[in-house]
Amino acid sequence: MAQLDSSRWLYSYWRSSAAFRVRIALNLKGLAYDCVPVHLARGEQRGDTHLRRSPQGLVPVLEDDGMTLTQSLAIIEYLDEVHTAPPLLPSDPAGRARVRALSQAIACDMHPLTNLRVLRKLKADFGADDAACARWYRDWVEQGLRAWQEQWRAWPGPVGPYVHGTAPGMADCCLVPQIYNAQRYACDLDATPDLVRMFDACMQHPAFADAHPSRQPDAVP
Ligand SMILES: N[C@@H](CCC(=O)N[C@@H](CS)C(=O)NCC(=O)O)C(=O)O
Known part of the structure; x- marks a missing residue:
């Protein structure tokens, strides 16, 4: 877009x-x-x-x-x-706290461990090869997503199709890129079917589809 x-x-x-x-x-x-x-x-x-x-x-x-x-x-x-x-955040304080917690769990805890500069450092300074970096990536992402799903399931409120109800919001903005990357690195997502289902629902939405990496001007086919 x-x-x-x-x-x-x-x-x-x-x-x-x-x-x-x-x-x-x-x-x-x-x-x-x-x-x-x-x-x-x-x-x-x-x-x-x-x-x-x-x-x-x-x-x-x-x-x-x-x-x-x-x-x-x-x-x-x-x-x-x-x-x-x-709105990308719910109107009630508890809902906002939930959406922020789910967003931060990805953006502040999971993603920084698998950032480009971290993977480069593992290779350059700690002798990790491609296979070791891939294992590092998959271990952190798979355990992070499993915990995320538990956290998401604990909420008593309405379910889906998006993370916090019937409209997409900030947590969906975080979840979708994380699942996209998890798929790219061949993470095992069998244990987190709810997340894959929400990812698939989001990708039907044009705002998500147009933001997809493959649709960007600098995308390499
Ligand atoms: N907490 C930052 C993270 C930003 C970030 O890590 N960006 C990555 C790309 S996803 C980056 O620019 N990496 C450059 C590098 O690692 O050298 C945010 O949410 O904006």
Whole structure:
């Protein structure tokens, strides 16, 4: 859903799951943006130009209304506060706490362990080969998703088709890229069927389908 002359720029990489989260949120809100690829595999995130936007050397970065915003969850909550419809967080405090907890379990706990720079460090400094990195990835993701499913099942409220009811929200923005990556790394998802079902439901929605890595301007076929 990238568009020209939007005055909103998303610095993104097609396979970045954190950028994928923000692309979904922008699409759910119906907000136009220009996608500016930052080639992570070539190290563009560590160049001076990108470090001025993100001193951490990470994507996504959203430039909006003259501001430079980082951190996918902070960006999603910003978008939700400025553009209130459709809401990405529930209206009740307990629901919001649940959605934030499920979102943070992925964005703050699972994803950082499997980030590109972590996998690179394992290889460069600790002698891990491709097979060891894949095992590291799968171990963390499979155990993280199993715990996530338990946490999700513990809620007494309405069930599906999305994470928190009948409309997609912030937790779906986090879950879908995580499952996409888990499938890419051939993780065993047999123990987490509820998550796969929610992923499949989301991917039927155009906001998710248009945000898919394969649909991005920098995608490599
Ligand atoms: N907590 C950050 C994580 C951002 C992040 O880890 N981005 C990855 C791509 S998914 C990245 O830019 N990695 C660059 C690198 O590892 O060098 C967020 O949610 O925005």
